[in-house]
Amino acid sequence: MKNILSIFLAVFALVLLNAATFTVQEHQQAIIIQFGKIKGEAVTKAGLHFKIPFIQNVKYFEKRILQWEGDKGEVPTFDKKFIWVDTTARWRIADALLFYKTVKDIETALARMGPIIDGATKDTVSGFNLTESVRNTNKILDDYAEHQKEEKSSKLDSDLGELDSDIEKITHGREKLSEMISERARVELVKLGIDLMDVMFRSIAYQESVEKKVFQSMIEERNQIATKIRSSGQGEKANILGQLDLALKKIESEAYKKSQIIRGQAEAEAMQIYAKELKEDPHFFEFVKTLETYKNTIAKRGQFVLSTDNAFLGLLKKGG
């Protein structure tokens, strides 16, 4: 009996020790509940802690950053475009006592967060044009201007389409909008002991019918660009052929000019040479040259009809 008693005592001691202590893991926080009421502050420090055995119970809560996944919601923007907005958020249990009092557990908390964040998202997004929730900066406008300049200066065909008229300057931008959403939702969620760390647009997508129209407009834009490129190809070809003609004419005419000058100069020189020598005795030259010409021009084996009036045949007629 003594042994059984000692075993019982040992077990009892262990059970008592167990009931009087609790460990809070590094990723946890805990609150102590006594007769259904919260006792004291939340225990946020990990480690071994004490409580009154059997009377106090411990409720553990997550201390780490948690994730909230929004449902995709259809939202009309200020410029009446229908888009799907998909948000996600990071949060944590900042005040375990308040959290326990208001929502009890994470599942309930997520269910409560849904409408609050979705509502804030809808309110914010619908207050702005679509570009505000797509873009973050106005850099795209500079980029576009830059491309236009490039296109003009280099004659390169970029893929640049027309910029829609609704790509105007933005005043807030994607980041600012998600901040506004988290600001709005945070105010509500603080009341539940929740610290909403951020809300992000995970994705913003066109509603299906709008998407189709966008695809169509992209196709049209590409077709225009293709046409433009083809036309510029023809233009460039014509230009090169024009250049070809110009260069050819230039080369040919310059060569002609040069050769004519050379020929002219040569003829002038020859003329001068002749003139200089021949003017010594023009009549004799004429005589010699005439004879030479006769020799060169009167064909061999030709037929010749001579009149007896001819000087050459003078003797023939006169008879000496």
Next chain:
Amino acid sequence: MNQRANKSFEQIIEDLNRMFANFGRNKRGPQSPYNGGGGGNAPSGPNPFLQWIIISMFLIAYGALSSFYQVETTQKGVITRFGAFYDIADEGLHLKLPFGIDQVYKVEVTRIHEEQFGFRKDGRKLSAPQLAKESLMLTGDLKLAVVEWIVQYRIHDAKKFLFNAVGVSNNIRDISISVMRRVVGDKLVSDVLTVDRVSIAEAARRLTQETLDKFDMGVTITNLNLQNVNPPESVRAAFNEVNVARQEKDQLVNQAKGAYNQVIPEAGGRALKMVAEAEAYSINLVNKAKGDAEKFKTILEAYRKAPEITRRRLYLDTMEEIFSQVDHLTVVDPEIKGLMPIYSKNVAQALAEPVKAAEPKPTQAAQ
């Protein structure tokens, strides 16, 4: 993450209680190893010493077993004592406090983890719409592009990785999806598809890392790569059409350039030839003139010595030369009329040419 779930203190007590109860039953079982050597089978109870010994042995064995742990080379061990963070253990065999007082979480710190967006390399089946949801995104000019990318990351701080956030890989996914859309949302669709791929990846990597650091999740993005950047499926044909047009343009331009290159160098050569010919003509002409002049000068000198007779002789010499070569010489007295008809037609034609050619222009060169 390889988390070993150690038994809590509570559970150990429970186990012991159960073991104790089992022992009570086992002593009557025929297979019990202590049955034969056991002392009393008296209903009053088992030998108390034996019970204590067995319980102690269990405790010692369990204590010994739970005092050791091994950390692999690719891992870091995060040790908590009574749940609170205590230490980080490197690779090797280590001692710890038993009975779940110390717990070890092993974290893969050297391995590169990868998340894929818009596609899946491995067998995980995802429907096309689901993938499209990940990869189809709005560009800054409110057009659409399909961007597929991967994020590779490493756990650089095991403690932060374990204790700062739930589901770090999910967080990385969410953050990366959001960041990628934000980056692409600031670009023109034409830039997204062409020149900005590298800068998008770089900006996305930087912003994703910044966001993760804000939440202190203990991970480092080692690589963010755009795998595929495409126009959406239904407009792809139109995009290809632009490429085709560009090729056609290149072809036209190349053809024209080819023609240019074919013609112009040749024309240059011909131009040189033309000039060379003119120069040849020039040299020829001048030399001829010089020669002629020289000849004339020489003849003139001789002629002046006896002009009349030389003149006569030259004339007759020439006539001799000419008429000696002529096939057929007809001498006609102008007083004889009606001679022409005797010539046949073709003779008259044959006559016509030499007569024409024989019209000398003796003064031409002298002018």
